[in-house]
Amino acid sequence: MKRIIIGMLVLIAVAFAVVYGVGLSLPQNHVAAVRAEFAASPEEIFETIADFRAHPEWRPSVERIEELPARAGRPAWVELGATGPLPMELTESEPPTRLVATILSEGMPFGGRWIYKIEPTATGATVTITEEGEVYSAIFRFVSRYIMGHHASASLFLSDLGARFGEDVTVDIVR
Incomplete structure (x- = not known):
């Protein structure tokens, strides 16, 4: 029995070392982009994305939003959900074609920004989210790359956005 416990502990230590080592070898920065087509107009999509206070109404992973004091005149908030608090700031807004939301990453294991590009089409709009x-x-780099995937959160956002407009959208990874 003692050998089994020691063997299991060694196996766990080796697995942790491998995960940590692989995570260290991955770059700290990444870029991932996804895209979907919508029947909704660029204006409707822009207004829906920009209204962060209403996100809990259509994004099941967001339980509630807590507003933060504006930062240099820009809106800031914390998304609260199953994955914990995510402090954000709206750093760019060019209606109805572009929004940029930046993570207020102080004390967070990750940071970056999402760039929303909304392009009109003959039947509605194409939305591309680029995550920088x-x-x-190192551990979270491994998890982010190999378990969750860099495209997962933005893909979920676009699927939720489609549901908000009663659309079943196909999310494509942009290469």
């Missing part, structure tokens, strides 16, 4: 991310922890 930074993952500071």
